Every structure is written in C-alpha cells, then in structure tokens.
Amino acid sequence: MFAVILSYVRPLEEVDQALAAHRAFLADFYAAGFGIASGRQVGRTGGVIIATAPSRAALEAELEKDPFKVKGLAQYDIYEFTPTMTHPALKGVVN
Template sequence: MFVMELTYTASVDRVDALLTEHVAWLDAQYAAGVFIASGRKNPRDGGVILAVGDSRADIERLAASDPFAVGGVCTYRVTEFFATKTAPELSSYRQELPS
C-alpha cells in the first residue's frame, strides 16, 4: 500500500484552475481500484491519497500523470507501507510482511 502526499508548489488559485481535471483523474483511479481514500490536508497546502499497486514505480508514474503534477502545481512524496492491520471493512487490503 502507498501513501501519496501532495504538496502544493503554486497558489491555491492555480491549483483550483486544475481541480476539475484532478477530480476526473481521481475518479478514474477509484474506478480502476487503485485509490481507496483521498482528501485535502488541513491547512490546505496539499492532499493525501491512499493507493494500492504492484510497485512503487507504478505509483510514481501514476502520480506524475496527475493534472496537478503535469500542471506544475504540486509535488508528490510516495511512501510505501505494509498494511498488516486494518479495520474490518478494509480487510481485503491487509498485507503480510515480506519474509
């Protein structure tokens, strides 16, 4: 599992100009089963996405395709972690530690 942390590098006005495209990109990733949660940070200086994927490289490529990244209004920090404990509703995302 991956935490994708966005940090805005431009004014919120520039971010908002790309918001419709960003939301469409998010919707496509939810439909593909890649994203399981997302939202703005508070204060509004970026956002966070929880994602599932086969590799860090795949997730980093996906982050680079975000209209916010393409438009130069954010940077991404991708952190991989093993979801060894989850709420019951997220049990299908539970992982084993590698041996």
C-alpha cells in the same frame, strides 16, 4: 500500500483552476483500482492519497497523469508501507 503526500508549490488560485481535472483523474485512479482514500490536507496546503498498486513504479506511472503533477502545481512524496493492522471493512482490499 502507499501514502502519497501532495504539497502545493503554486498559489491556490492555480490549484483551484486544475481542481476539476484533478478530481476527474482521481475518479479514473479509483476506477483502475489504485485509490483507497484521498482528500485535502487541513489548511489547504496539499492533499493525501492512500493507494494500493502492484509496485511503486506502477503507482508513479499512474500519478504522472495527475493534472496537478502535469501542470507542476504540487510536489509528491510517496511512502510505501506494509499494513500490520486494518479495519475489518478493508479485508481483502489491503490484505
């Protein structure tokens, strides 16, 4: 499982112009089975994506399609972790 932390590196006006395309990317990301949860950081400094993927390389390849990345609007830090405890509703999703 992965936590992806996005940090905006361009002004919010530029981020906002790409927001609809970013959300369309996320819809496809979830449909492809990568997305678990995502949202804005409080303070609008970036975002967070909780994801699952067969490998870090597969996740990185998928994130290359994100308009925020394509347009150079955000920096992506990827943290891989092994869940040792999850909510029962996530059984089968992360275990």
